[in-house]
Amino acid sequence: MKPITLALSSLALATSLALAGCSEPAPVKKANSDQVTASLVSGAEQRLDIYYPMDLSADLSHLTDRQRHMVELLIEASEIMDDLFWQQAYAGDKDQLLSQLDDSKVKRFTEINYGPWDRLNNDQPFLTGYADKPAGANFYPADMTKAEFEAADFAGKIDLYTLIRRDAAGKLYALPYHEAYRDQLTQAAELLREAAEFAQDPQFKQYLEMRADAFLSNEYQASDFAWMDMTENMVDVVIGPIESYEDQLYGYRAAFESYVLIKDLAWSERLAIYAQHLPELQRNLPVPAAYKAEVPGAGAQLNAYDVVYYAGHSNAGSKTIAINLPNDEQVQLEKGTRRLQLKNAMRAKFDAILVPIAEQLIVPEQRQHITFDAFFANTMFHEVAHGLGIKNLVNASGTVREALKEHASALEEGKADILGLYMVTQLLEAGVITEGALEDYYTTFLAGIFRSVRFGASSAHGKANMIRFNYFEQAGAFSRNADGLYSVNMDAMRSAMNSLSEKILTLQGDGDYAGVGELFDTMGNVGPQLQADLDRLAAAAIPVDITFNQGNHVLGLN
Known part of the structure; x- marks a missing residue:
């Protein structure tokens, strides 16, 4: 190719x-009037360039x-x-909304967000006349x-x-x-x-x-x-x-x-070897047997792709760079899932966002451990991890998704992140993964938290990263020096990885809605120190995510 x-x-x-x-x-709820104005709320102009166009x-x-x-x-x-x-x-009426926006940057920001609410700023309205989403x-x-x-x-x-x-x-x-x-x-x-x-x-x-x-x-x-x-x-x-x-x-x-x-045939061949290890990874999850008793189908596939078009939910706000589907629990148990790595979009985020973040927030002596191979593997095994763990409640009837309601998606993303790192650790030490050292994956993982936590509390991925950052901080998985630079503490990160994996899997298997709510309330927020560090990234003009010029005309098909 x-x-x-x-x-x-x-x-x-x-x-x-x-x-x-x-x-x-249904009627769009207005803040103070029946007539929507097209002006930006105060401070919103600073958000218009948070997406890197490609x-x-x-x-x-x-x-x-x-x-x-x-x-x-x-x-x-x-x-x-x-x-x-x-x-x-x-x-509301999308065409009417867009027709009121004369500024091309404001109109484009509205299109990216599919409405007047900033998806990477906790769904806060960026146009006057709108209440919360x-x-x-x-x-x-x-x-x-x-x-x-x-x-x-x-x-x-x-x-x-x-x-x-x-x-x-x-x-x-x-x-x-x-x-x-x-x-x-x-x-x-x-x-x-x-x-x-x-x-x-x-x-x-x-x-x-x-x-x-x-x-x-x-x-x-x-x-x-x-x-x-x-x-x-x-x-x-x-x-x-x-x-x-x-x-x-x-x-x-x-x-x-x-x-x-x-x-991408070449990259897909590289990934094929990992699929055969998935049953063993499920058996070795750091949780009691009841919480890993389900065995996903053995037909799971790992493949790499170039994405040439995003639409709808996948195109709103932060862009997906890897997929694990289908979500249907019965299909997962009988057939497994397919894990699709969107390599070209992943590479763009690594180059334009993750590397600049590391230069701002990671200690110089560990920046050499920020690698695309590690970023690719961490992202890939995040998707693999969606297919592991538990889909149905351990001591009751029903699914985890039904029991945890609005908390289900964010906790599932947290599970996938932490179990993905657990799998990388296991496969690297078993010699199945041969690229790089464990410190590459852990350091890149830490930098990745800073990238994803910027998605905000309205994003399931953002909530998951906030919980993990605060949990890791309390466990001493990383240190922050006087210059505001972070370094990974390898042994403490491994311990925190194992304990958080067990905690999340147990909450899911128990369908503990109240327990998940407490976890989000206590650890799902950005503290003052972290916010100050994220503000440094904004001051350095590091984009939060990417956006696309796409379509048949871009591909030369029309």
Whole structure:
């Protein structure tokens, strides 16, 4: 495969998303007036440049003409997912909102955030006229209380693929996605079926056809199974309602998103050896046997990809650089999961963000241990760790996700981070991982906490990193010198890694909602010292995340 072309631009992006307005919107809650103004809140102008703009491109010359046209069609279907996510994230009229914004940087910042709330600043409004973002986004009626929802009894109440709305009498009911978004999902299904006609891999063809059917039936599990059966396809797409992070009220509703992907064969071959060690890693988790009794399917795959398009939830705020799917617990237990490493986007974050952070916050003598191999492995095994541990409660019926409600996603991210480092430790010492020394992975992991904690408390990843930073600090896993520079204490970090792994896995297996809430309350906040250090990163103009100029025109497909 030829080298990737990944152009990093210093110019703000001007390309706007081709999105439509919201159907059946709930009222947007205003702060003080009925008329939304287009001005920035005080201080918000300092946030407009926190995203590093880059052209998202890759070498497609090895693809056939049929495959290249298939990529075009998949990107068109992904644009529909982007539109649907706008409707889920923002209850107002998107076009009306954007039309009021004359400043191109303000408009672009609004597009990146899919609304007037700053996703990497705890969802605080950056435009005047808006109150705080509803925890339930536009999945629930704006005036619905938790008490009302929990007292109600109706079909589809906790279904991932429904909206909650009120009937003519004001009672709550569930509206399936395939009814709420019928026209757009029909169009997306047609595009997937057309793309299937150009698929050279029969399993990928079948997946596209089954995913198209799922858009119109609201039944996604069968297509998840089909996605797990694919092994040889060069082009891939992750598309549909998938993650539930946007629902911060309960974590019950899945948001629309998409990734269009091109497999990197050389890097995928490097990763294949790790998959055979996953059952042993599950057995060796530092937790009592009951909390690791589930055995994920042995068909788990580790592969590297170049991502050529992000849409919807995956494109909102901080950008995903690795994927572990599907989320369906039954599919995970029977088939395992697929772990997809998005190498080109990962490299961009490493170069533009992680290395500059290390130069500001890590002691000089340990900066040599900040390596891309370590960053790649830590990120990859974070995704591997999502498939390990426990999915169903140990001493009760039901799933961990249902029991922990709105806390489930953030705790799951915390589990994945800490167990990922545990796995790296085990595999490196067993000689399975041969690149670098353990100090590379631990030091890069510490620098990675500073990167992710900047995502803010509204992000599941940000919350997870705050907890880990505070836990590690109390355990002496790192030190901070008089110059404000951090260094890893290897033995103490290993001990903290093991104890935090056990704590999180136990909370999950017990479904301890109150215990998780206490953990977030006591350790899920940024203290004054850490905030001062994060302010140093902002003063040094180090971006918080990346944003994309992307699409068929960037890839040279139109």
